[in-house]
Amino acid sequence: MAGNNASDNIACYSPGLAGIPVAESSVSSVDGKRGYLEYRGIDIEQLAEQSSFEETSYLLLYGELPTAEQLASFDRQLKHHRRIKFRIRDMMKCFPESAHPMDSLQATVAALGMFYPFPKNISGELDRATVDTVCVNLIAKLPTLVAAHARMRHGDDPIAPRDDLSHAANFYYMLTGEEPYPLTARILDVAFIVHAEHEMNASTFSTLVTASTHADPYTSISAAIGSLSGPLHGGANEDVLNMLDEIGSVENVEAYLNSKLSNREKIPGLGHRVYKTRDPRAALLVRLYKQLTDKIGIDTNYSIARQIETLSESTLGAKGVCPNVDFYSGIVYRKLGIPTDLFTPIFAIARVAGWLAHWKEQLGSGRIYRPAQIYVGKKGESYIPIEKR
Structure with missing residues (x-):
């Protein structure tokens, strides 16, 4: 696509690669206009209602x-x-207590590559057993890494995983020391399903860029976790809870929204780069939350969130700015008693399945990512000796 000079390139310049296809994939498909998401051709709503995270993975x-x-x-x-490995746990004990769980997760996932070496030369086709093992290893270990750090930063010993519990139930058990109620386990399982994949987002692209250099998969997933940690990606659900805490009550919602809109400020959890209508994953999470509140009651966070959605429909809804998955995921997690700074690590626990699916596709590509740029700086400058500057 690149031309011979800047003017030739300007026609194809798209900040952030917005709308520019960078790969072919059969993993997932999003229809932003209809608010529709499929994994391998299957509607996310069917998977959320009938599948499990293990089966979806x-x-x-x-x-x-x-x-x-x-x-x-x-x-x-x-x-x-x-x-x-116990040495991974020993490494985590050295992290500062103030370390964000995403920083801990990124570091420990990268370290896994030293304990589970992966072939460095992957120019040829890897055998299926090698690929399968690394995929299982990462999906299985991320919940353990997140739960272990969450406990150790408070001075508690990690809790060993149980083989009689599902992926979601075991994570909750390792995190809290309590076996979850069936509804709690199911809610967390569905949350994992709806966060497992979402085509070419920033963290998936990070996976592919890193993998295209033939870096090992632990490094590629660590790079994805780094991208996910940003507040414009996975960290948005933390911002939503902070916003709800700041608003404080339903009566304050209208004044808060008016202030944000008049100052042209972004409202956390509203709007999506792809969806121009309500995010289908948000609708599924609301449904789960209602099941939970039927048993333990509605809290202030949900009431505030619903009021934000209602009042924003007339001003932002017409522009395609609707609640996304981050708008309600944090409310669900908080209702389950999960600390706010663990929301994004839980996102990573789920999304690793999608990252690895794309990583497997990248293995067959063999093409390193090397996008072009448009140079807009000076040219033909002469070097000035330091004594003359």
């Missing part, structure tokens, strides 16, 4: 739903690989 990794035997085998492998 298999679908993303291998392109089809597993048989009962395949799912049982995959589940056994995930459970077998949940534990982490």
